[in-house]
Amino acid sequence: MRDFYEVLGVSRDASADEIKHAYRKKARQLHPDYAGPESEEAFKEVSVAYEVLRDPQKRREYDMGGASAFSGAGAGDNFGFADLFEAMFGSMGFSSGMGQTRARRGQDLLRAVEITLEEVTFGVTKDIRLDTAVVCETCEGSCCAPGTSPAICSTCGGSGSIRTVQNSLLGPIQTTIACQACAGRGHTIPHPCPECAGEGRVRATRTLQIQIPAGVQDGARLRLTGEGEAGPEGGPSGDLYIEIRQKSDSRFSRQGTDLHTRITIPMTTAALGTVFSLETYDGEQEVIIPAGTQPETEIVLKGLGIGRPTGRGRGNLRIHIGVNIPDDLSADQRNVLEQLAQERGETRVPPPDSAAGPLGWLKNKFGA
Ligand SMILES: [Zn+2]
Ligand SMILES: [Zn+2]
Numbered sequence: 001m002r003d004f005y006e007v008l009g010v011s012r013d014a015s016a017d018e019i020k021h022a023y024r025k026k027a028r029q030l031h032p033d034y035a036g037p038e039s040e041e042a043f044k045e046v047s048v049a050y051e052v053l054r055d056p057q058k059r060r061e062y063d064m065g066g067a068s069a070f071s072g073a074g075a076g077d078n079f080g081f082a083d084l085f086e087a088m089f090g091s092m093g094f095s096s097g098m099g100q101t102r103a104r105r106g107q108d109l110l111r112a113v114e115i116t117l118e119e120v121t122f123g124v125t126k127d128i129r130l131d132t133a134v135v136c137e138t139c140e141g142s143c144c145a146p147g148t149s150p151a152i153c154s155t156c157g158g159s160g161s162i163r164t165v166q167n168s169l170l171g172p173i174q175t176t177i178a179c180q181a182c183a184g185r186g187h188t189i190p191h192p193c194p195e196c197a198g199e200g201r202v203r204a205t206r207t208l209q210i211q212i213p214a215g216v217q218d219g220a221r222l223r224l225t226g227e228g229e230a231g232p233e234g235g236p237s238g239d240l241y242i243e244i245r246q247k248s249d250s251r252f253s254r255q256g257t258d259l260h261t262r263i264t265i266p267m268t269t270a271a272l273g274t275v276f277s278l279e280t281y282d283g284e285q286e287v288i289i290p291a292g293t294q295p296e297t298e299i300v301l302k303g304l305g306i307g308r309p310t311g312r313g314r315g316n317l318r319i320h321i322g323v324n325i326p327d328d329l330s331a332d333q334r335n336v337l338e339q340l341a342q343e344r345g346e347t348r349v350p351p352p353d354s355a356a357g358p359l360g361w362l363k364n365k366f367g368a
Contacts, residue, residue: 004049004062012063016054020197023050027194031145047145047191054198057180106133106201106229106238110221113242115212117249118281121259121306121314123214127207128242133229134204138195141234145191153188155181185233201230210242214307214314215257218246251279257306257315264322265289280304280317287319295323 192198305315
């Protein structure tokens with residue numbers, strides 16, 4: 001029997017990842033389905049080496065003299081996997097029935113998705129690319145090389161646990177611990193799938209189309225059940241969470257389902273009224289500013305706001321009107337306004353010359 005490290009072509013201090021990659025490479029080259037029946041022995045050898053070295057516990061035991069314990073058993077014999085373990089670790093004999101596989105669930109994933117305020121307004125469909133674990137297509141999550149199946153764990157007889165009875169002063173104490181040979185699974189994988197190295201899942205990039213509803217809140221998390229990482233060894237998938245990040249918009253802001261924007265018009269326009277065109281998410285809209293519009297008037301365009309998350313109706317688009325009072329009047333413009341004030345009978349006390357300071361202002365104010 002060759003040294004397991006030699007069989008896989010890795011050094012004795014190889015990491016778990018290096019071992020896995022070495023196995024995948026060898027298993028692909030040697031699998032009888034690809035390389036023909038004459039490679040079967042070599043494939044088995046690689047599978048056995050990997051089955052031991054992938055498991056930290058077994059690897060330790062092997063490093064501590066497992067090879068010599070095994071060397072007498074006849075290299076190149078057509079051994080069964082249980083025989084190998086018996087030779088290496090002592091014990092045990094088969095019993096019938098597989099232990100329950102306690103399938104572990106895949107991890108949840110969290111992805112942030114940026115959307116514009118316009119996309120919030122109408123809802124949007126986005127393609128999300130995920131680099132994640134998916135179920136291995138070769139073994140469909142069974143972890144076994146095609147045409148092979150799991151073997152009942154010979155250490156625990158398939159129960160996944162080891163029961164020991166110790167005698168104490170108070171009588172026998174029974175303890176049950178998870179079987180270390182199979183990590184409580186009740187079975188082992190004699191021929192791990194070459195595609196996924198016996199994990200039942202592989203990394204892949206997949207694209208997912210997600211529907212983001214209108215009216216979604218900034219920071220909200222949408223949960224997509226079962227779209228997370230595939231579980232190891234055929235375990236159920238985790239969930240995918242999509243966290244919404246709303247980009248800010250220079251033209252509109254948001255309050256609930258209402259959109260807000262601000263338009264500043266000249267003083268004369270406010271007094272005389274106007275009509276103008278506003279570019280909205282629903283295209284150009286005609287906005288009428290009636291004569292005599294006061295500063296901070298709100299003009300409401302009904303139903304042009306953000307879609308409600310319930311799917312029924314939309315909020316409003318609210319236009320806040322600011323009025324620009326000129327602070328750079330020419331002498332002529334000033335005269336026009338003075339005339340207007342006179343015409344309207346609007347009397348006023350002129351403000352002090354700014355150069356005159358507070359005292360000048362007092363003189364003006366009280367006519368002193
Ligand atoms: Zn596989
Ligand atoms: Zn076991």
